[in-house]
Amino acid sequence: MVRKIYYAVVFLGLPLTLLLGWLWSPAYWLLVIVIPYILIGFYDITTTRHNVLNNYPVLGHFRYMLEFVSPEIRQYFVETNASGRPFNRITRALVYSRAKGQQDTQAFGTQYDLDEVGYLRSNHSLAPKIVDESEERIMLGGPQCDKPYNASRLNVSAMSFGALSHTAIRALNGGAKDGGFAHNTGEGGLSPYHLAEGGDIIWQIGTGYFGCRTPEGGFDKDKFAEKAQKDVVKAIEIKLSQGAKPSHGGVLPAVKVDEEIAEIRGVEPHKDVISPPAHSAFDGPTGLMHYVQHLREMSGGKPIGFKLCIGNRHEFMAICKAMLETGILPDFITVDGAEGGTGAAPVEFTNRLGVPLNEALIFVHNCLKGVGLRDKIRIISSGKVATGYDMIEKFALGADMCNSARAMLFAVGCIQSLHCNTNMCPTGIATQDKARARAVNVPQKRQRVHRYHDATLESFREILGAMGREKVSDLHPGDVRRRVANEREKSIAEIYTFLEDGALLGENVPEEFAADWERASANNF
Numbered sequence: 001m002v003r004k005i006y007y008a009v010v011f012l013g014l015p016l017t018l019l020l021g022w023l024w025s026p027a028y029w030l031l032v033i034v035i036p037y038i039l040i041g042f043y044d045i046t047t048t049r050h051n052v053l054n055n056y057p058v059l060g061h062f063r064y065m066l067e068f069v070s071p072e073i074r075q076y077f078v079e080t081n082a083s084g085r086p087f088n089r090i091t092r093a094l095v096y097s098r099a100k101g102q103q104d105t106q107a108f109g110t111q112y113d114l115d116e117v118g119y120l121r122s123n124h125s126l127a128p129k130i131v132d133e134s135e136e137r138i139m140l141g142g143p144q145c146d147k148p149y150n151a152s153r154l155n156v157s158a159m160s161f162g163a164l165s166h167t168a169i170r171a172l173n174g175g176a177k178d179g180g181f182a183h184n185t186g187e188g189g190l191s192p193y194h195l196a197e198g199g200d201i202i203w204q205i206g207t208g209y210f211g212c213r214t215p216e217g218g219f220d221k222d223k224f225a226e227k228a229q230k231d232v233v234k235a236i237e238i239k240l241s242q243g244a245k246p247s248h249g250g251v252l253p254a255v256k257v258d259e260e261i262a263e264i265r266g267v268e269p270h271k272d273v274i275s276p277p278a279h280s281a282f283d284g285p286t287g288l289m290h291y292v293q294h295l296r297e298m299s300g301g302k303p304i305g306f307k308l309c310i311g312n313r314h315e316f317m318a319i320c321k322a323m324l325e326t327g328i329l330p331d332f333i334t335v336d337g338a339e340g341g342t343g344a345a346p347v348e349f350t351n352r353l354g355v356p357l358n359e360a361l362i363f364v365h366n367c368l369k370g371v372g373l374r375d376k377i378r379i380i381s382s383g384k385v386a387t388g389y390d391m392i393e394k395f396a397l398g399a400d401m402c403n404s405a406r407a408m409l410f411a412v413g414c415i416q417s418l419h420c421n422t423n424m425c426p427t428g429i430a431t432q433d434k435a436r437a438r439a440v441n442v443p444q445k446r447q448r449v450h451r452y453h454d455a456t457l458e459s460f461r462e463i464l465g466a467m468g469r470e471k472v473s474d475l476h477p478g479d480v481r482r483r484v485a486n487e488r489e490k491s492i493a494e495i496y497t498f499l500e501d502g503a504l505l506g507e508n509v510p511e512e513f514a515a516d517w518e519r520a521s522a523n524n525f
Contacts, residue, residue: 071418082111084416086341091386092410098455099411099448119483120393125468131461135472138400140235142331142376144293146301149200149234152181153472154391154457156449157382157403158204158239158307160188162261163343163420164409165437168429171412173199174442175449184403187239187275189264190227197446201232204307205295206239207249208275210265217274219281221298223266228299235303235331236295238288240279243340243357243383245349246309250275261432284524285322293328305332307382309340310360311353317513317520320371320504325522329376333368334403335360337383341406343420343430357383358397362477362496365398370504370513386410388459392467396475397492411452412445 041057044050053060066073081089090111097104112119141148156176161169163186176183176199183199185191187206194201205212205224212224228236241247254272262269282291288306296304310316323329337357342350355363361381368374381399385391386407394402406414413427420430428439469475478493497512509517 075416080111082113086339086384087386087406087410087416091407092416095386095407095410095452099452101451104455115483115487117483117485121481121483122389122392122396122463122467122479123481124466127468129465129468129470131465131470133461135461135464135470136457138378138472140332140378140401141303142329142378144296144329145303145331147303148331149182149303151234151401152179152453152457153400153460154385154402154404154453155182155202156184156408157405158184158186158237159343159405159409160186161191161193161264162188162432163430165425165428165431165433165440166191166193167437167440167442168409168412168445169193170196170442171440171445172408172449173197173201174446175408175411175453176200178446178450179453181453182234184237189266190233191264195230195232197442198232200234201230202235202237203228203233204237204239206275207277207279208265208273209281210267213266217276217280220266221294224295225298228295228302233299233302235305236299237332237334238279238291238295238304238306240288240306240308241311241336241354242307242342243309243336243338243354244342245345246311246338246354247277248346248349249277285318285522286326288319289322289326289328289330292330293326303331305330305334305378305380307334307336307380309336309338310355310363312525313363314516314519315525316364317367317504317517318522318525320367320373321520322522323373324371329373332378332380332401333364334380334382335364335399337361337381340383357381358393358492359496361394361397361399362492362498366497366499366513367504369501370499372502372505374501386456388456388461388463391456391460392463392475393480395472396477396479398477400472407456408449408452411449412440413448 037058044053044057044060048054050060052063075084079089094104136153137150138153139148140151156172169191170193173183173194174197177197181200182202183194184202185194185204187204187208187210189211190201190203208217209219211227212220214220227233254270257267257269257271257273259269265273267273282288292304296302335357337360338354339356361379364379365374368377378400379398380401380403381394382403385394385402385404391402409429412429414429415427417426419425423431423433425431425436428436431437464472467479476493477496477498478491480492481489482492482495483489497510499510503510504513504517
């Protein structure tokens with residue numbers, strides 16, 4: 001039918017338009033519509049590889065136009081306040097309000113379905129407490145650390161320069177400086193923009209060893225030592241895997257590797273940069289522990305930890321066995337959930353690999369308790385932490401600190417346009433287009449990051465007090481309740497098994513952990 005209309009325009013419409021123009025000259029203006037219609041239709045029928053355009057010349061383009069704007073249509077006109085993904089409108093609006101210093105209250109009641117399976121909540125107390133501001137901070141550094149760091153309970157999670165614009169990095173670091181919290185560099189290296197505003201830094205070392213890399217792509221200890229001993233660098237994080245793309249390396253295409261990126265990352269400009277899926281500086285769990293000790297010595301005794309997304313359970317247990325065999329302990333372990341974010345990742349990796357954060361936190365907490373090391377190692381929660389209650393939930397399940405990435409980006413001005421992987425970020429945050437990056441007003445946005453951080457910590461303290469708790473250490477898994485089937489709910493303590501100190505070291509290892517513990521080896525993953 002559409003083709004018939006096209007042919008009718010070509011064989012009847014064009015001659016009729018010319019005839020009308022001959023009789024009444026203003027009708028010639030119709031050619032402005034008719035001729036492009038004919039040319040586009042001719043191209044669609046004879047040249048295009050799109051099935052739709054071949055069968056529906058010209059009109060088929062409207063399908064692709066609507067598809068192009070469909071994410072925006074869904075976000076602004078279709079999704080409800082509670083249905084958006086990855087973060088719904090309720091959460092985004094809360095972050096925006098706190099970042100701007102505006103009212104963050106809500107009228108008329110909750111918009112969530114409290115009976116929905118999976119809904120999490122906590123009980124309040126009729127004897128609420130006043131929580132001291134000291135609960136907002138915690139010492140990062142175990143018994144083997146010479147330079148522990150007095151850290152905030154909430155910090156900026158790992159995001160690299162390259163994934164984010166230089167102005168976004170500066171705004172995040174400026175907020176960290178103003179608020180007294182830490183800014184994780186991500187695996188892209190310690191850039192001048194991470195250092196420009198003077199905020200505390202956690203330097204992340206990934207499999208590409210960017211910033212401490214040999215020309216062949218290995219680990220350069222001299223470059224590492226030079227940067228790790230900077231006063232502004234407060235801790236080092238070894239990235240083993242990431243929640244959004246676990247056990248997946250990356251390729252930074254040559255077109256993005258300009259001279260600035262090349263200098264920061266320690267690579268050759270205008271050539272593809274490969275990040276392998278695994279580290280080359282060490283092999284196996286025991287090798288990881290020796291690497292931790294090596295970095296600790298070269299950094300002058302600063303806190304050293306590692307980040308991972310939990311996959312095979314026995315592999316993390318193997319790391320625990322390596323701690324026992326070598327006597328070397330990391331100062332912290334950052335647990336990234338499968339729901340964590342990234343600038344770009346293969347769809348199947350993001351959707352199908354890795355353990356969700358809450359389950360992973362419980363497992364890591366259990367393993368460290370089971371080997372008697374939980375009190376010596378901090379656990380950092382990373383993945384969809386945006387509100388004060390998110391922090392309460394993670395602390396109750398075993399975390400000591402929280403890292404936030406996407407919520408911090410909301411504070412900078414992110415609108416969740418989902419264009420992070422296109423270099424076309426409309427807010428100038430996730431792009432290397434300098435013209436777009438100018439949209440990030442660094443002095444203004446650093447204030448918003450600071451305000452969001454402080455308001456979220458204040459919310460966390462208020463909720464903790466409303467629950468009748470005075471300290472984070474008073475929280476336990478029974479404080480978080482989850483709606484299950486048949487209109488019932490259970491506490492997390494009822495749903496999961498929680499180990500006692502040393503439970504994995506005796507002869508009677510709990511059945512749920514026994515097979516993986518037996519399989520785990522300190523020598524290999």
